Amino acid sequence: MFTIELERPEHAPEIEALLDEAFGPGRYAKAAQRLREGNTSIPELSYVAYAGEGEAREMIGALSFWPILIGGEPGLMLGPLAVKPQLRGKGCGIKLMERGLADAKAMGYRLVILVGDAPYYARVGFGPVPPGRLTMPGPVDPSRLLYRELDLGAFSHVKGAVMKPPLGTAI
Structure with missing residues (x-):
C-alpha cells in the first residue's frame, strides 16, 4: 500500500535519487529533457508516492507535469x-498518472503528451501521435510519442512543434 501527496521542495533530494535509480544518467540525454530544461514543473501537478510509515517511510514513486x-x-x-x-508492476505508476490526469483535467488542461512505452501508457488512455503530426526538440522514436x-x-x-512556453509565460 502507498500514499500519494503533492511534491514539496524538501522532496527534491529523494526524487533525484529515485530518478537516478529508475533511469540512470542517460535520462539527461532524452528529447523530453529539452522541454524540461529552463522550464518549471507545475507544483499542483507534481506528486510523490510513499510506502510505509515513520522510520520505514520510503519514497517509491514520483511524477511531474510540465507546461508546454x-x-x-x-x-x-x-x-x-x-x-x-x-x-x-504493483500499480504505483498507474495511480500517480490517474491522480495527475484527473487533477489536470479539473484545472482546465485539455491535452497531454509524453514519450514512453505505448502499451503501458495505453492503460491510462494514451495513444500514438499520428506520424508527422508533431515534432519534438530532438530525435524521438515516433512510436513512443503519445498523446x-x-x-x-x-x-x-x-x-x-512541441516546445517550451516562452519564459515567464503562464499557459
Whole structure:
C-alpha cells in the first residue's frame, strides 16, 4: 500500500535519487529533457508516492507535469514518471498518472503528451501521435510519442512543434 501527496521542495533530494535509480544518467540525454530544461514543473501537478510509515517511510514513486506548447496550443508533458525498479508492476505508476490526469483535467488542461512505452501508457488512455503530426526538440522514436485528450477533440486540429512556453509565460 502507498500514499500519494503533492511534491514539496524538501522532496527534491529523494526524487533525484529515485530518478537516478529508475533511469540512470542517460535520462539527461532524452528529447523530453529539452522541454524540461529552463522550464518549471507545475507544483499542483507534481506528486510523490510513499510506502510505509515513520522510520520505514520510503519514497517509491514520483511524477511531474510540465507546461508546454503543442503545435501552438497550451498543453502538458507528462514525466518523468519514476517508480522504484523492484516495485514496478504493483500499480504505483498507474495511480500517480490517474491522480495527475484527473487533477489536470479539473484545472482546465485539455491535452497531454509524453514519450514512453505505448502499451503501458495505453492503460491510462494514451495513444500514438499520428506520424508527422508533431515534432519534438530532438530525435524521438515516433512510436513512443503519445498523446491523451483530457477534453474530447482537443487534439483534432493540433499540428506542429512541441516546445517550451516562452519564459515567464503562464499557459
